[in-house]
Amino acid sequence: MSQDVIAVTEQLVTPIVEAENLELVDIEYVKEGSNWFLRVYIDKEDGVDIEDCGRVSEQLSKKLDEVDPIPVAYFLEVSSPGAERPLKQEKDFERAVGKHVHVTTTEPVNGDTVFEGELIAYDGIQLTIKEAKAAVEVPKEKIASARLAIVF
Numbered sequence: 001m002s003q004d005v006i007a008v009t010e011q012l013v014t015p016i017v018e019a020e021n022l023e024l025v026d027i028e029y030v031k032e033g034s035n036w037f038l039r040v041y042i043d044k045e046d047g048v049d050i051e052d053c054g055r056v057s058e059q060l061s062k063k064l065d066e067v068d069p070i071p072v073a074y075f076l077e078v079s080s081p082g083a084e085r086p087l088k089q090e091k092d093f094e095r096a097v098g099k100h101v102h103v104t105t106t107e108p109v110n111g112d113t114v115f116e117g118e119l120i121a122y123d124g125i126q127l128t129i130k131e132a133k134a135a136v137e138v139p140k141e142k143i144a145s146a147r148l149a150i151v152f
Contacts, residue, residue, distance in 0.1 A: 005029040008069040009038060009060075016059045017042055022052060025081045026088065029074075036074035038064075041081040053078045087146040093122045101129060102149035105142045112136075116149055 006027045017024045025041040042048055042056055057078040064076070087093050087101065096119050103115045115138060117131035127138045127146075 002029045005038065005070055008067065009040065009064070012063040012067065013040055013056070013060050016056055016063070020052065020055060022048065022056065025092075026086055029070075036070070036072055037077060038070065038074050039077045039079070041079060041085075043081055043085065048080045053080070083150055084147050087148065090124065093119070093127065093140075093146070096148060097122055100149045100151045101127075101146060103127065103129065103138055103146045104144045105138060106144045107142055109138050109142060110136055113144075 006029055009027050009029070010024070013027070014024060022042045022044050025043050026039075027041070028037070028039040030037055030039070040056065040060065042052065044052070057076060060078065061076055064070070084102075085092075087096055099119060100117065101115075101119045105113045105115075107113070109115075115129045115131060115136055117129045119127055120130045120135065121128035124140070126140055127143075129136050129138060
């Protein structure tokens, strides 16, 4: 059911974010405690503000009310993906070259499943991450999750 809600939400929100000159980063439909949350993450080159989120939320809320794809009560949240934004699409990985990333894999690569360091290259097939000790090549097909990471 979660995937269905996400798919319908993506169809509804895509024209809205495009009309607002924004980018759809991610959609989550999750249960936390007794509450359901539909979270839509948006972004743009210089970052989104509360007005961007409010406009998208208002328009999307109307569309969701019309289509009514969610049979239970839920909370709609529209926000920025934050400093540690997820990397999911090709363009996300391409833009992350030169930045600090955190990547987990579905199976070990060189004996590890967690990698953190500077993404020094991405060719569409694999990521090259410069960690403290050495650079490691991680096949994209083995990535479980990837995100930007804040360096302290």
